[in-house]
Amino acid sequence: MHVSVVGNPDDSVVVTVRGDLDIDSNTVLSTTLGQVLDRDHPMIIVDLSGVNFCDSTGLSALVVGHNRARAGGGWLRLAAPSEFLGRLLDTVGLTPRIPVYATVADALADRNPG
Template sequence: MHISVVGNPDASVVVTVRGNLDIDSAAVLTTTLDQVLGGRTPRVVVDLSDVEFCDSTGLSAFVVGNNQAIAGGGWLRLAGPNNFLADLLTTVGLTTRMGVYPTVADALAAPTG
């Protein structure tokens, strides 16, 4: 798995994840989200367009990150999941807990509230 972080002029951050998000790699995502969500009013989009597989530890990282973002007055949004991941997010109920968008641009442009 590979993660990259890019800040935007509007103070939002895009975290791009590539490869498999599983028990061997989810800790890296959790650590990254802890770092970027620690700022003022955290607004984070996790780009999942290059994620090939995600297990329960990856899903847990999304839930923990989302809870941390909300506690800080911000948000965490997921963008670009493939069909497998989109179905998984729906099946486990995450699409009703956090925003899931087809693209990073859609996630960044979505209204807050």
């Protein structure tokens, strides 16, 4: 798995994930999210367009990230999940809790504070 972070002029951060998000790679995402969540009022978009597979540890990292962002006065949004991952997020009940957008651009354009 590969994770990259890009900051934006509005202080939001896009965390792009590529590959399988599973028990073997969860530490990379959790560590990266932990670093960007240490900011005041974190605004994080997780780009899932390159995720091929996600297990419960990957889902857990997203939930923990969302909860920490909210506790810090910010938000975490998910963007561009594959059809499979979108169905998984729906099935486990995350879509009512964590906002999901069709694209990163859509997530960036939403001016709702969270």
